[in-house]
Amino acid sequence: MKEYEIVVIGGGPAGLAAALEARENGAGEILILERDVRTGGILNQCIHNGFGLHTFQEELTGPEYADRFVQQVRKAGIETRCGSMVIRVGRDRTVTYVNREEGLTQVRAKAVILAMGCRERPRGALNIPGYRPAGIYSAGTAQRLVNLEGVCVGKKAVILGSGDIGLIMARRLTLEGTKVLAVAEVMPYSGGLKRNIVQCLDDFGIPLLLNHTVVEILGKKRVEGVVLARVDENRKPVPGTQRLLECDTLLLSVGLLPENELTRELGADMDRATGGPCVNQRMETRIPGIFACGNVLHVHDLVDYVSQEAALAGKEAALWIREESGRETKADCRGEGIFLQAGRGIRYTVPQRLDSAGNGGNVTVRFRVDGVYQDSSIAVYSKDCCLVRKKKRVLSPGEMEQLVLTAQQQDLCRRQGEIRICVETGREQ
Amino acid sequence: MIRELTCICCPLGCRLFVDDRHPEQVSGNSCPKGAQYAKNEVTDPRRTVTASVRVEGGELPMVSVKTSREIPKDRIFACMEKIRALRVFAPVKLGDVLLSDCAGTGVDIVATKTVERRMP
Numbered sequence: 001m002k003e004y005e006i007v008v009i010g011g012g013p014a015g016l017a018a019a020l021e022a023r024e025n026g027a028g029e030i031l032i033l034e035r036d037v038r039t040g041g042i043l044n045q046c047i048h049n050g051f052g053l054h055t056f057q058e059e060l061t062g063p064e065y066a067d068r069f070v071q072q073v074r075k076a077g078i079e080t081r082c083g084s085m086v087i088r089v090g091r092d093r094t095v096t097y098v099n100r101e102e103g104l105t106q107v108r109a110k111a112v113i114l115a116m117g118c119r120e121r122p123r124g125a126l127n128i129p130g131y132r133p134a135g136i137y138s139a140g141t142a143q144r145l146v147n148l149e150g151v152c153v154g155k156k157a158v159i160l161g162s163g164d165i166g167l168i169m170a171r172r173l174t175l176e177g178t179k180v181l182a183v184a185e186v187m188p189y190s191g192g193l194k195r196n197i198v199q200c201l202d203d204f205g206i207p208l209l210l211n212h213t214v215v216e217i218l219g220k221k222r223v224e225g226v227v228l229a230r231v232d233e234n235r236k237p238v239p240g241t242q243r244l245l246e247c248d249t250l251l252l253s254v255g256l257l258p259e260n261e262l263t264r265e266l267g268a269d270m271d272r273a274t275g276g277p278c279v280n281q282r283m284e285t286r287i288p289g290i291f292a293c294g295n296v297l298h299v300h301d302l303v304d305y306v307s308q309e310a311a312l313a314g315k316e317a318a319l320w321i322r323e324e325s326g327r328e329t330k331a332d333c334r335g336e337g338i339f340l341q342a343g344r345g346i347r348y349t350v351p352q353r354l355d356s357a358g359n360g361g362n363v364t365v366r367f368r369v370d371g372v373y374q375d376s377s378i379a380v381y382s383k384d385c386c387l388v389r390k391k392k393r394v395l396s397p398g399e400m401e402q403l404v405l406t407a408q409q410q411d412l413c414r415r416q417g418e419i420r421i422c423v424e425t426g427r428e429q
Numbered sequence: 430m431i432r433e434l435t436c437i438c439c440p441l442g443c444r445l446f447v448d449d450r451h452p453e454q455v456s457g458n459s460c461p462k463g464a465q466y467a468k469n470e471v472t473d474p475r476r477t478v479t480a481s482v483r484v485e486g487g488e489l490p491m492v493s494v495k496t497s498r499e500i501p502k503d504r505i506f507a508c509m510e511k512i513r514a515l516r517v518f519a520p521v522k523l524g525d526v527l528l529s530d531c532a533g534t535g536v537d538i539v540a541t542k543t544v545e546r547r548m549p
């Protein structure tokens with residue numbers, strides 16, 4: 001069985017950045033396994049611009065952003081195998097994959113980095129009455145068809161869900177000559193970035209219908225129309241508010257789920273709020289030598305943060321090999337550490353844990369809030385002691401937030417055995 | 430005419446009001462960035478346009494493209510018409526100019542992806 005220092009699963013922006021940084025930190029043989037025909041991940045189909053403002057101080061399209069990393073990986077001489085689907089990762093860090101040339105192959109690694117990204121929620125999760133006619137696509141599938149295969153999906157479309165992919169596709173279809181009648185959103189706010197609402201909807205006069213949902217799909221062979229209705233606070237359709245929109249296409253932009261079959265089979269503990277594995281501040285799961293980063297850990301809206309988080313995972317994996325592999329037990333000896341508690345207003349945090357050792361550096365905590373808050377603060381407590389308070393004019397579930405904990409602050413929390421992050425609203429302070 | 434805009438310069442997303450005859454007079458903004466944004470939006474709004482173009486003989490059927498600079502917003506559909514009529518041959522390299530001076534804007538259409546020739 002061939003041995004590697006590090007095997008990276010997934011060649012998206014997370015996998016590429018992790019591999020590069022691992023090499024920077026002295027890791028020897030690294031292998032990236034990617035099931036698609038080329039690396040770059042979801043960015044290959046995100047042909048719009050707006051990527052990389054933080055990393056490169058310029059606005060790139062998705063493929064251009066990916067290319068910068070692909071070139072660096074090539075220059076660093078990191079082995080990349082495309083068309084290779086990983087089907088199993090063992091606790092002993094054997095990785096099993098299949099491809100056309102080699103068939104079923106096993107390799108062993110000192111450290112494994114999980115970077116499988118996410119996929120769209122299946123449509124079955126939505127219960128819309130009606131037949132299942134042609135013309136219904138998930139937004140990501142439509143994006144792939146239009147951008148990568150040049151397929152025209154329809155003449156008139158309605159989009160359900162106002163996350164970024166739905167918004168981006170509203171503009172994309174409009175530019176390709178499809179009339180987008182409306183974007184309906186069941187929540188009272190859009191989960192997408194403001195910039196996308198303005199540049200993808202307002203620019204083209206596409207209405208955003210908040211508190212609306214699709215209650216019926218008409219047509220047997222092909223979509224002939226959809227019935228929209230307003231919803232109340234409990235997201236139940238309000239009788240008498242139905243209206244029919246004639247269209248031949250319905251796009252469902254209904255959120256992403258981290259792709260974690262492999263992680264679950266491994267037996268890593270999972271966080272129900274993120275859908276990804278729980279990690280400590282080194283992006284390390286509870287299984288020694290198994291790291292995770294990018295959308296497999298939690299859904300990101302900005303690829304720059306994916307690259308940053310992945311670089312950290314790559315660096316820590318390289319350090320782990322140098323310091324601890326062969327001394328398996330030591331990883332467990334770091335002990336439980338403490339859990340970051342998601343207090344009032346906080347949906348989740350990544351990392352979920354600070355291990356008991358710490359590494360003397362700052363830790364960036366990324367999190368999402370559970371609703372829209374104005375003129376509020378984000379606060380970090382350990383017992384009664386407030387460590388950080390950051391004023392925020394606006395907090396929204398659509399925008400990932402982050403804050404930094406210094407080594408001293410982490411140590412205090414470890415001593416006190418508690419750390420809690422919460423939202424404090426203006427009035428209550 | 431008074432126009433209502435959403436500022437996109439930060440997550441706050443202030444509602445801006447601006448008179449298009451007096452673009453200096455902006456209200457609703459919480460900081461100077463918003464005023465500048467509103468002024469640009471009513472005097473000379475510009476956008477980058479991205480799309481995909483069919484490639485003959487390539488390892489992929491389509492190559493992604495963008496306008497090399499921002500173009501006036503009211504020229505978006507004129508540019509799209511030209512882009513949609515475009516056909517190119519592999520290989521295409523990232524950064525290649527596939528169409529110069531698109532629809533009289535003085536802006537080029539460039540490839541944002543490399544597509545090699547398909548192996549026979």
Ligand SMILES: Cc1cc2nc3c(=O)[nH]c(=O)nc-3n(C[C@H](O)[C@H](O)[C@H](O)COP(=O)(O)OP(=O)(O)OC[C@H]3O[C@@H](n4cnc5c(N)ncnc54)[C@H](O)[C@@H]3O)c2cc1C
Pocket residue numbers: 009010011012013014015033034035036039040041042043046048049050051052084085086087115116117118140143164165259262293294295296299300301302303304306
């Ligand atoms: C539609 C869409 C639009 C977006 N728009 C923007 C934007 O405008 N600006 C921005 O900054 N960010 C945007 N993002 C976010 C950003 O692009 C993603 O967060 C980023 O691509 C995530 O990187 P990743 O490497 O974690 O996942 P991915 O890019 O999904 O890569 C994961 C890779 O792993 C591979 N893989 C999965 N399972 C296996 C397996 N078992 N074996 C082998 N390989 C496997 C997949 O094929 C894929 O290539 C967008 C995301 C999406 C989905």
Ligand code: SF4
Pocket residue numbers: 436437438439440441442443457458459460461462463464
């Ligand atoms: S006006 Fe200033 S504060 Fe308001 S959204 Fe724009 S940049 Fe943000």
